Amino acid sequence: MARxxxxxxxxxxxxxxxxxxxxxxxxxxKIVVDHLIEYLDIDH
Structure with a gap:
């Protein structure tokens, strides 16, 4: 099994x-969350 x-x-x-x-x-x-992550410069 791969890990x-x-x-x-x-x-x-x-x-x-x-x-x-x-x-x-x-x-x-998903598109909205991706936009928020990029716009707010959020670390995830």
């Missing part, structure tokens, strides 16, 4: 906010 390991930088989680977009018709939710 995938992701190593992430340490992130301060003093007051985290979760932004989640579920793919639906036309993938609108």
């Amino acid at each position: 995938i390991a992701r190593r992430l930088d340490d992130v301060s989680l003093d007051s985290p906010t979760l932004v989640e977009g579920f793919p639906g018709v036309g993938l609108v939710g």
Whole structure:
């Protein structure tokens, strides 16, 4: 079985906010979340 390991930088989680977009018709939710991540320069 293959394993995938992701190593992430340490992130301060003093007051985290979760932004989640579920793919639906036309993938609108995912497109909006991708735009917010890019526009707000969010680390994910």
